[in-house]
Amino acid sequence: MGCFQSVATKQFPGREDPVALASQTAFSVSEVEALFELFKSISSSVIDDGLISKEEFQLALFKNRKKENLFSNRIFDLFDVKGKGVIDFGDFVRSLNVFHPNASQEDKINFSFTLYDMDGTGYIERQEVKQMLIALLCESDMKLADEAIETILDKTFLEADINRDGKIDRSEWLNFVGKNPSLLKIMTLPYLRDITTTFPSFVFNSEVDDIAT
Amino acid sequence: MRVPWFSKGFTRSISCPILDDQVEDGQEIARTKSPPPFYNAFEFISSMSSGFDLSNLFENKRKSGSLFTSKCSGSTIMATLETVAKTFNFRVVWSKGYKLKMEGESEGRKGKLAVTAEVYEVAPEVAVVEFSKAAGDTLEYKKFCEEDARPALKDIVWSWQGENNCQS
Numbered sequence: 001m002g003c004f005q006s007v008a009t010k011q012f013p014g015r016e017d018p019v020a021l022a023s024q025t026a027f028s029v030s031e032v033e034a035l036f037e038l039f040k041s042i043s044s045s046v047i048d049d050g051l052i053s054k055e056e057f058q059l060a061l062f063k064n065r066k067k068e069n070l071f072s073n074r075i076f077d078l079f080d081v082k083g084k085g086v087i088d089f090g091d092f093v094r095s096l097n098v099f100h101p102n103a104s105q106e107d108k109i110n111f112s113f114t115l116y117d118m119d120g121t122g123y124i125e126r127q128e129v130k131q132m133l134i135a136l137l138c139e140s141d142m143k144l145a146d147e148a149i150e151t152i153l154d155k156t157f158l159e160a161d162i163n164r165d166g167k168i169d170r171s172e173w174l175n176f177v178g179k180n181p182s183l184l185k186i187m188t189l190p191y192l193r194d195i196t197t198t199f200p201s202f203v204f205n206s207e208v209d210d211i212a213t
Numbered sequence: 214m215r216v217p218w219f220s221k222g223f224t225r226s227i228s229c230p231i232l233d234d235q236v237e238d239g240q241e242i243a244r245t246k247s248p249p250p251f252y253n254a255f256e257f258i259s260s261m262s263s264g265f266d267l268s269n270l271f272e273n274k275r276k277s278g279s280l281f282t283s284k285c286s287g288s289t290i291m292a293t294l295e296t297v298a299k300t301f302n303f304r305v306v307w308s309k310g311y312k313l314k315m316e317g318e319s320e321g322r323k324g325k326l327a328v329t330a331e332v333y334e335v336a337p338e339v340a341v342v343e344f345s346k347a348a349g350d351t352l353e354y355k356k357f358c359e360e361d362a363r364p365a366l367k368d369i370v371w372s373w374q375g376e377n378n379c380q381s
Binding site: 060069071073115144153182183185 | 253254255256257258260261262263264265266268269270271282335336337339371372376
């Protein structure tokens with residue numbers, strides 16, 4: 001390489017070709033480039049290494065790098081597709097793709113199931129939901145008697161757990177979401193439709209030929 | 214109470230305003246017969262948790278909530294919402310069961326601001342109230358929630374969406 005520093009963009013581990021990413025997702029090439037602008041700002045906020053660490057994720061989500069909770073941890077783990085403890089650009093785009101307004105309902109339903117299946121057993125167990133409820137109450141500074149929490153679980157599982165085995169499997173979840181479509185609200189980010197206006201990438205950054213788009 | 218160590222472990226007892234029985238075209242009777250619709254555990258978790266809400270990745274400052282919990286009864290909440298509407302010169306367009314729609318009097322940037330509010334029940338003594346914009350400018354809606362509705366409702370609010378007061 002010599003002492004001459006190439007002007008090319010610095011290393012972003014796992015940075016894939018925007019055209020390839022666009023073809024795999026609901027994003028257009030310019031949207032992938034806009035996502036890259038967002039990715040750059042998040043991944044450089046604590047350590048400028050081209051990867052999103054858990055702390056950087058927390059900073060972006062809560063505006064507080066030390067704050068973490070059960071839910072943000074779970075989302076981070078799902079975005080960290082390769083299980084490396086960091087999110088690279090490819091992971092970022094493919095994960096956010098599920099939240100695109102145009103992504104399939106099936107993908108959204110599957111993702112939401114995996115989200116709540118905290119321990120990844122393939123079932124959403126009653127105990128897991130209880131744990132999430134308790135975590136939510138604590139973080140919102142609300143106190144509820146155990147009896148009240150059990151009642152919430154009873155009523156929820158009465159509707160969701162059709163075969164009464166104390167846990168919700170994928171098909172029961174599918175059925176439950178069908179009856180309660182608002183559950184998928186968190187699975188769509190309308191912001192993703194206007195991403196190119198929120199994060200405009202400068203023309204000279206674009207690696208894509210104008211003709212190709 | 215402002216000194217943090219003093220209020221550690223202290224839970225503010227929330228007393229709900231006691232309202233005179235106002236029978237308005239059968240609504241009051243209807244409400245006492247049945248509770249608000251059930252808000253299940255997953256709806257509760259996904260709405261109240263800030264950790265699941267990725268929209269914050271796209272916003273520069275913390276998003277103001279449009280959802281809160283309350284320990285008051287559904288009827289009390291509905292009556293309070295109607296009072297708040299009148300306080301800010303909003304006309305209650307309709308009010309049925311545990312849902313109402315209010316409309317501002319003045320024309321905003323995108324016409325009159327209209328807001329719907331729905332009350333649900335998570336558990337006895339835990340209600341959830343969801344606001345949503347029915348018409349008008351989004352910024353005006355956010356301003357209304359943040360600056361007008363929020364302080365006016367503080368007597369019945371237990372906790373706001375995404376608010377973390379846990380002193381860990």
